Amino acid sequence: MDILEPGVRRRVAPNSSALTHRGTCTYVLGTGEVAVLDPGPADPGHLRALLDHLAPGERVGAILVSHAHLDHSGGARAFADLTGAPIFAFGGPEAGRSARMQMLAAEGLAGGGEGVDAGFRPDVVLLDGETVATGDWSVTALHTPGHFCNHLSFAMGDRVFTGDVVMGWSTTLISPPDGDLDAYFATLDRLAGQGARIFYPGHGDPVSDPAARLAELAAHRGARTEQILSVLAIGPATLSALTAQVYVETPPALHPAAARNLFAHLVSLVFQGRVEAHPQLSTTAIFEIA
Secondary structure, three states, X not given: OEEEEOOEEEEEOOOOEOOOEOOOEEEEXXXXXXXXXXXXXXXXXXXXXXXXXXOOOOEEEEEEOOOOEHHHHOOHHHHHHHHOOOEEEOOOOOOOOOHHHHHXXXXXXXXXXXXXXXXXXXXXXXXXXXXXXXXXXXXXEEEOOOOOOOOEEEEEOOEEEEEOOOOOOOXXXXXXOOOOHHHHHHHHHHHHHHOOOEEEEOOOOOEOOHHHHHHHHHHHHHHHHHHHHHHHHHOOEEHHHHHHHHOOOOOHHHHHHHHHHHHHHHHHHHHHOOEEEEOOOOOOOEEEEO
């Protein structure tokens, strides 16, 4: 268990991959009656290690879940059974989904669903702006969709635990209908307004300059949109053709994930009226400049 600063400990789950970096960061907040944020995947060894590394006399009073992806929420119910602590989250895996994403999902046009914990249900639903406190810790839930519709970040003083919506090692996956690019930009603005000293993400190392990282992420997405428009200015293209032309330097093994990000940009552009999709907005459409 790494001690990051007083009241913040971290254990990284053993689920490293191209999309999870070294693994999911599970945080232990406070002392005495602690909170555990993102128990991680359903890995009995990881869950047991979390308990074994608590100080003598400490107990888990709350389980906080940032979002319903299996690498964050998959172990939550088993950990609740081990500890007797309630699970707090924004809701089930469709909570917070925008109307446009609800429409795409209902019509089966978006694809997506990577790693979704379809059966996840919290014991306690946390509303945006609601505070949870026990013992010497207190966090405020911030609804921060973009990567996932039910995504919460947690503010703890001048620290924000940002789950997967902001990470230092990589940009986040935005895969409709669970991910939403327009919601993501709104989340970046909201987090900038927090004036945090440090971000603790769901994967990778802490982000020591939140303002700079947020600006970098916004600029990256803006540049990606311009790349898409430049390719479409040459002529209509499918999602797969766009992916091959926009992500030239990305290894082919990562193209499926890249295509999901690109589709999020196209959804946004279609709803802005800047791009048209024929015969309708879907992953198999032909896209062209409006």
